[in-house]
Amino acid sequence: MAQLLKVHGSQNQFFLLDQTTLARPLSDPELRALGLQLCDPATGILGGADGLLVVNDSNNPAASGQMRVINADGSEASMCGNGLRTVARYLAEKTNQTRFQVETMKADLTVAYHDDFFPGVPGYAVEISPVRFNKEALPFDQVGHERLLDTLVPEFVPGWRFSALAVPNPHLIAFVSDEELAGPVLGELGQRLNGENPYFADGVNVNFAHILGPNELFVRTYERGVGFTNACGTGMSATTLAFALTHPDQAGFETPITVYNPGGMVKTILHHHDARYTIDLIGNATFTHQIEVHEAALHDAQVTDADVTVTETGEQAAYLDFVASLPQVSTVKSK
């Protein structure tokens, strides 16, 4: 039998598969097919998920493991901030380490155990980098700018300003009112820029942020390859950097920035050293279910209720107590 975990960061939910426990790792087409089947609420177990996190041995001796990210639509992403916190916890407990590196598509990233975010809610901190702004990194085109930083882009929404950052996955960010945050524009723009469009050839994660006060935001995200999620770790991270760069009177570096989201809350700390930006993303790493499954069902992308033995960890109750402890800061509700 093989094991899967159901996990979340800010209720951005994933299945986690440690391929080092398999007799034979899945091929890339099998991983994509499994991601599609498992994540779809219509075909997956436990209501599906936003993505599949795949843990492998690392190719780099400096890293304790490798994380790959398969979106719900089967596409592979270069990074996942909420997911990396759960992979960090998984590898920390597996290798008995509190600070180490995880190999991701574009970089080995430092991850570290963090005090509980709330009683019964394990906390982890992960490095989000590399950060790039140029249009080649995202890539976006047809809007006549080399980079977008609080830039008017009528092609997206007339009269609105946008910022674009790759961390390294691509994010488009707008600072909006609470009404606009809860309104239809985010979904419309997210669908438009992730379908056939002349602007973002590879799609883009779209983040709307409402400024609550100094170093305090509410962020809602329409994710590339998924749609609306309760939270997007790289999106919240990119948004806090755009916040500090475009509203320097309200947000700064080397100080915690609190980011509320429909699934809960995380904190980020921005760094700028040697002309490089890095972002620490700090938040929960919750494991909700342990799943025993026949390895063949993974290879066949046929994981059904009949094939699995599911054990609840009991951690979700503590996480919901954490959410209940948060101030009600927006009209946007979790999905």
Ligand SMILES: N[C@H](CCC[C@H](N)C(=O)O)C(=O)O
């Ligand atoms: N949908 C993203 C990948 C998942 C990122 C998100 N779940 C996070 O926590 O960063 C993309 O295609 O770039």
